[in-house]
Amino acid sequence: MDKNYINKALNKANNTLEKSKCTLRKFSLVSIVRLVTLVILFFFTSILCRSQEFQFLNVFLEGQIYDHAIEELEIEPLLAELFTHDVRMYRASYEMPFQGSQINVSGAIFTPLSSNPQDEFPIVVFNHGTTFVRTSVPSFNDEITNMGYLLSSLGFIVLMPDYVGLGESQIMHPYCHAQSESECGWNLVKAFVDSFSEFEIHTNGNLFITGYSQGGHVAMAMAMNDMPESIEEDLNLIAVAPLSGPYDMSGVQLPMTFQEISYSNPAYLFYILKGWNSVYGNIYEEFSEICNEPYASIIESMLDGFHSAEEINAECPEELIDLFPENLIQEVLSNPDHIIMQHASDNDVYNWVPTMPVHMRYCTQDEEVFYQNALSASSWMIENGAEDIIAYNVGDANHNDCALSAITNSMLWFYSLNSSGITSVEEDVFIQGSECLIYDLYGRVVYEGHVEQIQKLNGIFIIKYSPMSKPKKIFISN
Template identity: 35%
Template sequence: MYLCNFSNFLNSCFKYNLLIVLLFLQVVISSQYLVSCNFLNSASASVLGPPTGLVLDYDVDMYKMTYNTVDTKGLPIIATGAFFIPTNTTCKNFPFAVYNHGTTLRKDNVPSFNNTESIIGKIFAAGGYFVCMPDYIGMGDSPGLHPYVHSESEATASVDMVRAAREYLTNNTNYIDNSEVFLTGYSQGGHACMATHKYIQDNNLSAEFNILGSAPCSGPYDLSGIMADTIISPSPYSNPGYIVYLLASYQLAYGNIFNSWSEILYSPYDTIVPPFFNGNNTTLDMSLLNSLIPNDMRLLIRDTSMNNFINDSINKNHPWWLALLENDNYDWLPTSPIRMYYCTEDEQIAYTNALNANQAMNNNGALDVQALDMGNVNHGDCVLPALSAAFNWFQSLKTPCNLSSSIELNNSDIRIYPNPFNQKVAIDSREIMDIQIISLDGKIMYSSKSTNETIFKTSDWEKGLYIFKIQSKNDVHTSIMIKN
C-alpha cells in the first residue's frame, strides 16, 4: 500500500513537472521580439528634402528599439537599432524599408545612437516608409564583438527587427503595415542587404516579408573571389582594417581562423590590433586602425598564414576559404527584383562585386536583376547617387499610402484597407456603421458599431478570405478581403 501511494506520488510529481515544463516552453515559443522602443527625436521633411533633392512628404519620429534575436551560434541575444515612423499625415498604412549601415568599429557609432548615417533612415521614412536600421549584433547595446560581414547574423538582425517593429506598431500605434518590404544598405550594408534578401528566400519567409525590391549598394558580395584577391594581391589596399576585422569576425563565428593574433600578424601589429576587437570598443575607429597597420597585406599577415591561404586557392578547404565561401551572397537565384548600385572609382570595395553578382544571377535565370553604374566617383561620393537611385526606384514600386490596396465601397464614403491585410485592418467612414466580419466557415471574427475610423487587430486570424459586412444608415455593403 505504501509502495502504491509512493508510486502515485511520483506519478503526480512527474505530471506536475511536465506541466510546468510545457508551460515554460509555451512562454518561450510565444515570446515577443520587441523589448523596448523609446522616442529619440523628430525631423521635418522641409529640412530633410532640400539637401538630397528628393521629394519627401512626411515628417519623421525616430525611436531606439531593443529587440530579441540570435547570435552566430543561434543563441538568444539582444540587439538594438533605430526605427523611424512617418508623421504629420492622415495616412496610416506604409511599407517597411530596411537600411543596413556601413562598416564601423565603435559600438556607439550606430543608428540607435543617432549617428550621422541615421539621417538616411529619416530620409527614407520621410518618403513614406516604416524604416528599420539595425545596429547589428555586437553593436549598439548588443554585447560582445560584432560578427562583421557574417551573412546569417546580418540577416537575422534585420528580419527580427522588422518583427519587433511590427509588434510595436500593432500594440502601440494606429499605424498599419501594408505588407510590402524593401531592402537596401551601403558598403557592409550592401552585403547585409543581399544576405537578408537571400535568407528570407532560402528560409521560405517570403509570405512574412513580401520583398518588392532589394537595392544593395557598393557591397562586397563576392568574398571568396574579389575580396580574397584583395588579401592575396601585392597591391596596397586603402582599408587594411577591413581585412583584420574580417579575420576577427570569422574567428568569433567559426573558431578556427587563428589561435592568437601573433600566429597570423607580424609584430607589432599583433599587439596593436586586439584593443579594436575586444567587444567593448567605443573609442577606436577604422581610420585610426588603418593608420596603424600597413596597407600591404604581405607586411601585415605572416608568410606562413598567407602562403597556406594562397596554396589552397584551388581546393579552398583552408578555414579562411571556407569562411569566405560561407558568406558569399552573389551566386544565387533571386525571385524578387534587385538593383545593385555601384561606382567605378570605389577604392574600398571593388565595383566588380556588383558585376560578378549581376552576371551570376542572370546566368542562374533571374528575371529582374541589374547592376547600375552611378558614375566615376569613389566610395564616399557614391553614397548620394546610389541611395537616391534606390529611393526613387522604391518609390516607383510601392503602393502609395492614399491608394494602398484599399476597397472603397460603391456609393458611400466607406473605405477598408489594406487589402491584403496582415496585423490590422482599418475601416474609414463618415457614417455610423454596424460592422460584422465573417470567415468563410461562418465564424464571426469581429462585430461592432462604430463611426469615423475603426482599426482592429487581426494578427491571430488564419490566412484566407473574409467577408466584410458593413451596414450604414441607408445601405448594406459587402466585400471580400484577403488575410496574408
C-alpha cells in the same frame, strides 16, 4: 553662499523628511502589500516585455529635413520636394538567435507622420555600412544627420538594424557574417510587425531591402533567406537594392585585396578575421598567427568597439606583406581550402536565384569594396535563371563619394515601385489649360507642354507648372 540660506534649506529638508515619516506610518499593512505587489508585477512585466522594447528618441519636421537635404547633402531642390513627411525616431531593443542562444540587439525605427490616419506606408530595411565603434550605429544617432530621417520623409517606414556586437550588443561584432546579419535584420522586421499598434501607423505590406557597403552584404544576406513565417502574410518583399557590397568574398573581395601590395583600409581585414574567429573559433588561437608583430599586439586590442577604423589604420604599415605573414597571403591567394577561404565561401551572398528584382549599384573607382563583386553576383544569378537582375554603374566615384548617389537612386526606384498605398500623392490632378513640365523620379524631363495633350504615362512623377510654382508629386494612370 549665504549661511542663513543654507540653514533654511536644511530646516526645510528636515521638515519634509519628518512629514514623509509620518505619511509612511499611516500606511496600512494592506497598502504596503499592494505597493510591493505592484513593484513585483512591474518588475516581472518588464522582464517579460524585454523581448522587444521601443524607446522614442526624436522627431524632425519636414522643413528641417528638406533644408538638411538641400544645404548639407546638396540634393537637387526638385528631388528634395519629395521629402514631405515629418519623421519620428525610435530605438528598438529586441532578441534574436545567435550561436544557439537568444541575445539582445538593437536597431532604429523611423516612422513618417501623416495628417491622414488612414495612410498606408511601405517598409524599407536600410542596412548601414561598416563601423568599428559600437555606438556609431543608427539607433545611437538621433540627430538629423541620420539617413533614416531622410528616407522616411519620402513616405517609408525605415528599419535600420545595428547588428550583432554593435549598439546595445556587447559581444564581438562578427563582421560580414551572413547568417547573423540576416537574423538581425529579419528579427527587427518581425519585432516591428508584431508591434504595429505601438506606432499608430499602417503599412501597405510592401517591403524593400537595401544597404550600402557592409549594408549591401547584409541586404543580400537577408534577401537570400526567408522572412520569418509569422510575418509572411503581412509583408511582400517587392525588390532588393544591394549597394557597393562585398557579395563575393571568396572569389573577388579577399583575393583582389591580397593580390595588391597595399589596401586602402587594412583595418577591415582584421575586423573580418577576428569577427569570423569569434564565431567559428578555428582561424587562429593567437592573433599573431595572422598578423605580424609588433602590429598584432597593437591592433587586436584596438578591435574593442571603441576605436575607429581611422585609428587602427594609422597603426598599420603601407604594405600588406609587412602586416600579414607571407605564407598566409600565399595560402589565401592559391588555396581555396584554406580555412579563411572556406569561411569566405560560407559568407558569399551572391550564389542564389532571386525571385524578386535585385538591382545592384556600384562605382568603378571604389577602392574599398571592389565593383567586380556586383558583376560577379549579377552574372551568376542571370546564368542560373534569375530575372530582373541588374548591376548599375553609378559612376567613377570612390567608395565614400558613391554612397549618396547609390542610396538616392535605389530609394527612387523603390518609390516608383510602390504605387499602391502612397495616399499622399495627388492622383491625376492637373490645372486645365496650363502648360507644365513633368519629371521622372530621377529628375529627367519626360513631358513638356499643355496638360490636355499629355502623353501616356504611368506611375509617380513630379509636375511643375511654372518656374516659380512648387513642384507636386502626382500619380498618373492612363
